[in-house]
Amino acid sequence: MADENHSETDRDSLFRYEEPIFAREELLDIRHIPGPERIVGRDTHMQRVANAVNPAIFGRPPKHLLIYGKTGTGKSLVSRHVTERLAAEAAKDEVTVRTAFVDCGEENTETSAVKTIASQLNEPTETGISVPERGLATGDYYKRLWRILDARCDVALILLDEIDMLEDDEILRKLSRAGENNRVSRCSIGVIGISNKIDYPDQLTERVKSSFQHDEIVFKPYTADQLGDILDNRCDAFRPGVLGDDVIPLTSALAAQEHGDARKAIDILRNAGRIATEEELTEVVVGHVRKAKERTEANRFNEIVAGTPVQGKAILLALAMLTLVSDETEFSTKRVYDTYTSIVNEIGMDQLSERRVNEILQEQAFLNVINSTRTSRGRGRGVYSTHRLLEDADIVRKVITADDRFDEFDGVGA
Numbered sequence: 473m474a475d476e477n478h479s480e481t482d483r484d485s486l487f488r489y490e491e492p493i494f495a496r497e498e499l500l501d502i503r504h505i506p507g508p509e510r511i512v513g514r515d516t517h518m519q520r521v522a523n524a525v526n527p528a529i530f531g532r533p534p535k536h537l538l539i540y541g542k543t544g545t546g547k548s549l550v551s552r553h554v555t556e557r558l559a560a561e562a563a564k565d566e567v568t569v570r571t572a573f574v575d576c577g578e579e580n581t582e583t584s585a586v587k588t589i590a591s592q593l594n595e596p597t598e599t600g601i602s603v604p605e606r607g608l609a610t611g612d613y614y615k616r617l618w619r620i621l622d623a624r625c626d627v628a629l630i631l632l633d634e635i636d637m638l639e640d641d642e643i644l645r646k647l648s649r650a651g652e653n654n655r656v657s658r659c660s661i662g663v664i665g666i667s668n669k670i671d672y673p674d675q676l677t678e679r680v681k682s683s684f685q686h687d688e689i690v691f692k693p694y695t696a697d698q699l700g701d702i703l704d705n706r707c708d709a710f711r712p713g714v715l716g717d718d719v720i721p722l723t724s725a726l727a728a729q730e731h732g733d734a735r736k737a738i739d740i741l742r743n744a745g746r747i748a749t750e751e752e753l754t755e756v757v758v759g760h761v762r763k764a765k766e767r768t769e770a771n772r773f774n775e776i777v778a779g780t781p782v783q784g785k786a787i788l789l790a791l792a793m794l795t796l797v798s799d800e801t802e803f804s805t806k807r808v809y810d811t812y813t814s815i816v817n818e819i820g821m822d823q824l825s826e827r828r829v830n831e832i833l834q835e836q837a838f839l840n841v842i843n844s845t846r847t848s849r850g851r852g853r854g855v856y857s858t859h860r861l862l863e864d865a866d867i868v869r870k871v872i873t874a875d876d877r878f879d880e881f882d883g884v885g886a
């Protein structure tokens with residue numbers, strides 16, 4: 473904290489002592505969960521979620537729900553918000569509704585998901601039940617969960633975020649059958665599954681399809697106007713008068729052009745403020761927004777490739793270079809391999825076999841960085857794969873070549 477007794481000359485020139493741009497930067501933090509007054513443009517969706525869970529107010533079984541929509545369309549936010557309000561309303565009538573939230577991207581096995589639900593809903597001093605971190609069989613975690621539910625809840629709402637990441641759908645079957653199989657006697661269970669994949673229900677096994685009767689809600693991408701409203705509602709993150717007139721409209725237009733992702737729009741706005749701060753200015757202007765968009769995408773791509781070994785990066789760089797220098801967007805494994813070969817030779821790295829390069833391309837397809845398609849050459853003549861980059865090729869090139877190990881690369885790989 474700045475010490476007022478210190479004169480300017482005492483100050484260490486390494487640090488900044490003023491914050492001319494941001495007043496409450498934390499409002500734009502990706503982990504910040506906005507309060508109800510800042511949720512904009514999702515009234516209809518909120519109402520539909522509320523309708524499905526409404527019976528819980530009277531202690532009756534809610535409907536199960538599946539919510540779909542692209543990333544950053546407010547699915548988790550709306551679900552959490554409605555379930556919180558529901559629990560508060562039910563409490564007025566002395567009905568206990570509790571909510572568990574599972575990130576299935578992290579807890580992707582049946583055991584870890586059921587363990588997470590049990591430990592979130594448990595209060596050991598009240599139930600006398602423990603939920604050990606490890607050591608129990610899946611069935612035993614379920615037994616403890618049923619006891620916890622009956623001891624503590626009239627209704628339990630279980631939010632399964634990124635539900636498509638679960639290894640299998642067994643948990644849906646068990647949760648939706650718990651009542652009729654007399655696993656629980658007092659508590660009713662409602663499941664809200666959230667997914668980015670619109671075709672998720674097609675993946676459900678027949679057994680689950682028949683027991684897991686549910687409503688479905690689709691969250692469409694935000695329009696530029698809606699994104700503008702969301703950003704306007706956070707502009708107190710900045711000091712008054714700092715944001716140039718066109719900053720929010722341009723940020724919303726750029727984010728809407730891609731997937732109408734609120735998270736991305738907020739991230740671009742924050743980065744625009746940071747760039748203005750770095751440039752020691754007192755105003756954020758449209759030029760900052762354009763730079764911020766690139767920085768936001770580079771940061772995102774950086775996170776995706778952070779764990780990728782250097783060989784994987786060389787392969788992605790090969791695909792990016794091919795995309796940059798040609799009019800095409802799809803390339804055969806052979807072409808990627810040739811470019812990869814010249815890159816690794818240029819920077820003095822070991823060369824992998826074409827088969828291994830193809831495997832790494834498939835892994836990148838799994839991470840949604842590229843799209844790979846297998847095409848048949850015709851009867852008996854085998855198949856070949858083509859690969860297309862899903863990220864902006866220039867950003868991929870910039871991010872990968874920022875890695876010191878690519879210092880020797882001078883861009884002629886393709």
Ligand SMILES: Nc1ncnc2c1ncn2[C@@H]1O[C@H](COP(=O)(O)OP(=O)(O)OP(=O)(O)O)[C@@H](O)[C@H]1O
Nearest residue numbers: 510511512514543544545546547548549702734735
């Ligand atoms: N309607 C909205 N009003 C205000 N802020 C919003 C709104 N929708 C989304 N946001 C902001 O975007 C962030 C991401 O939204 P949310 O986590 O709900 O997206 P999601 O659809 O669940 O995406 P993902 O599938 O990636 O988790 C929220 O934390 C919030 O800051």
